[in-house]
Amino acid sequence: MSPIIPVGPYHPALEEPYKIELDCDGEAVRNAHITVGFNFRAIEWLAERKNYTQDLALVERVCGICSNVHTLTFSRALEALAGIEVPERAKYIRVIVHEAERLHSHLLWAGIAAEVIGFQTLFMTCFALREKVMDLLEAVSGNRVNYAMNKPGGVTRDIVDPGMVAATARDIHAAMAKDIIPVFTTDPTVRARCAGVGVLTRDDALAWGALGPVARASGLSQDLRRAAPYEIYDRLDFEVPVRPEGDVLARIVVRALEIVESCRIIEQAVEGMPAGPTEVGDFIPIPAGEACARIEGPRGEVFYYIASDGSDVPVRVRIRTPTFQNMPTVALMVKEQTLADVPLIQASIDPCYSCTDR
Amino acid sequence: MEPDAILEELAVAGPWDVRGDGRGVEAPGLDVRAMARLMLDIEARWVTLTVTPAPDDGFRLLFHWDLDGSLLTISTEVPGARAMSIADIWPAADWAEREARDYYAIEFEGRDDVPALMLRPEDEPGLFSRTAELGRNEDPADAARTDGAAS
Numbered sequence: 001m002s003p004i005i006p007v008g009p010y011h012p013a014l015e016e017p018y019k020i021e022l023d024c025d026g027e028a029v030r031n032a033h034i035t036v037g038f039n040f041r042a043i044e045w046l047a048e049r050k051n052y053t054q055d056l057a058l059v060e061r062v063c064g065i066c067s068n069v070h071t072l073t074f075s076r077a078l079e080a081l082a083g084i085e086v087p088e089r090a091k092y093i094r095v096i097v098h099e100a101e102r103l104h105s106h107l108l109w110a111g112i113a114a115e116v117i118g119f120q121t122l123f124m125t126c127f128a129l130r131e132k133v134m135d136l137l138e139a140v141s142g143n144r145v146n147y148a149m150n151k152p153g154g155v156t157r158d159i160v161d162p163g164m165v166a167a168t169a170r171d172i173h174a175a176m177a178k179d180i181i182p183v184f185t186t187d188p189t190v191r192a193r194c195a196g197v198g199v200l201t202r203d204d205a206l207a208w209g210a211l212g213p214v215a216r217a218s219g220l221s222q223d224l225r226r227a228a229p230y231e232i233y234d235r236l237d238f239e240v241p242v243r244p245e246g247d248v249l250a251r252i253v254v255r256a257l258e259i260v261e262s263c264r265i266i267e268q269a270v271e272g273m274p275a276g277p278t279e280v281g282d283f284i285p286i287p288a289g290e291a292c293a294r295i296e297g298p299r300g301e302v303f304y305y306i307a308s309d310g311s312d313v314p315v316r317v318r319i320r321t322p323t324f325q326n327m328p329t330v331a332l333m334v335k336e337q338t339l340a341d342v343p344l345i346q347a348s349i350d351p352c353y354s355c356t357d358r
Numbered sequence: 359m360e361p362d363a364i365l366e367e368l369a370v371a372g373p374w375d376v377r378g379d380g381r382g383v384e385a386p387g388l389d390v391r392a393m394a395r396l397m398l399d400i401e402a403r404w405v406t407l408t409v410t411p412a413p414d415d416g417f418r419l420l421f422h423w424d425l426d427g428s429l430l431t432i433s434t435e436v437p438g439a440r441a442m443s444i445a446d447i448w449p450a451a452d453w454a455e456r457e458a459r460d461y462y463a464i465e466f467e468g469r470d471d472v473p474a475l476m477l478r479p480e481d482e483p484g485l486f487s488r489t490a491e492l493g494r495n496e497d498p499a500d501a502a503r504t505d506g507a508a509s
Binding site: 044 | 377378379380382398400401403404405407408411420422424426427429431448449450451452453454461474475476477478484486489492493
């Protein structure tokens with residue numbers, strides 16, 4: 001009889017709860033069953049009982065890492081409902097903070113991946129770089145976790161020192177090119193640990209709805225910043241890294257290259273940011289109707305649907321986060337892999353259970 | 359495939375409601391499995407399923423797809439709480455169907471079972487439906503329990 005090995009809800013690679021039960025034949029994983037919901041907070045339910053101003057603070061708590069993307073998507077859905085055009089300067093500020101959040105999320109993940117691989121020096125290097133991004137976000141917003149930057153119709157704060165923002169992006173860009181990308185792409189330890197491990201094929205990625213870097217590491221090229229540009233992305237010069245291999249190494253490389261592209265985007269946004277207002281006003285009536293909004297978050301597409309009856313409380317709020325789609329693909333990735341590789345494989349999707357459970 | 363050709367293929371009268379966030383259409387009596395197969399054939403991407411209560415005790419199902427970067431939302435109403443599953447055609451829909459079971463007790467035909475996703479196996483499905491009248495200061499977790507124990 002094959003042993004079934006339960007891992008979690010508390011597990012070795014990440015500090016969030018989920019459970020994976022592994023059906024093993026010796027060291028080989030034959031099947032996997034995933035259980036989530038340990039962090040279920042019924043945020044959609046709560047959002048349908050609070051007014052839009054309260055909901056803005058609520059949705060920022062969906063995730064402790066990509067908190068900004070939730071207020072941005074929520075705000076954009078309300079702007080679509082109300083027919084509001086955001087001032088130009090606010091669009092630039094939104095993109096700068098959006099990309100800074102991607103930087104800190106990807107660097108956090110890169111550090112954790114390095115630690116799981118067993119590469120402590122690289123872990124320290126990644127976290128030292130991430131600290132620069134956290135300092136930047138703190139300087140811009142006053143906060144290190146929930147930035148409270150977005151609101152329907154604009155942003156809550158201006159960027160008063162854009163030179164500091166650009167300098168930080170240049171520093172990170174240089175460090176990525178000099179230290180981190182060469183290690184992640186050429187170091188024999190990383191390659192031995194990650195190449196050919198945890199493969200997700202292109203067909204499976206599409207059928208299971210994989211998103212973001214996980215999908216792009218399996219050959220699916222879509223990035224909403226390019227495919228359905230929002231804010232000012234249609235005016236910016238950036239690449240969308242795509243790899244065909246579908247393994248852990250491909251997911252590492254895609255994220256590492258995306259860090260460089262985020263730095264380039266921030267530098268361009270700072271350079272092109274016009275003077276002007278940062279919001280359209282404090283009070284925006286939301287008419288009856290429904291709207292969707294999608295944003296390319298650090299882990300992939302974040303989707304919101306909002307239905308309004310014209311009051312200040314939404315009738316329905318639907319939140320679909322990227323890990324909700326990516327997590328089931330782990331069951332495919334771990335099949336026929338060794339038990340020892342499971343922590344690395346599940347970490348390679350950069351999972352967020354807080355997002356998933358909502 | 360052009361969006362209008364999708365409507366023609368699915369025998370949906372349409373037309374699309376073109377909005378800033380994409381296109382939406384109401385499709386009464388939609389054959390959701392035919393829609394799922396068509397979306398697979400044209401390499402659309404699954405986005406998600408949104409369920410909302412309908413006025414007459416049924417539910418409105420909104421299927422969101424991405425076609426070359428454009429968001430397509432095809433909506434249909436189902437009487438009661440029964441709908442056809444598409445999880446065998448689109449494994450991506452599995453968790454969304456399980457979540458619809460958790461929140462609204464939707465029964466999806468055509469799959470062996472619809473296990474709880476966010477709720478625990480012993481919890482009664484339909485948490486959002488059963489707690490629809492609760493106010494913002496009440497805890498829906500209390501209604502999730504069938505043993506009467508408060509959280």
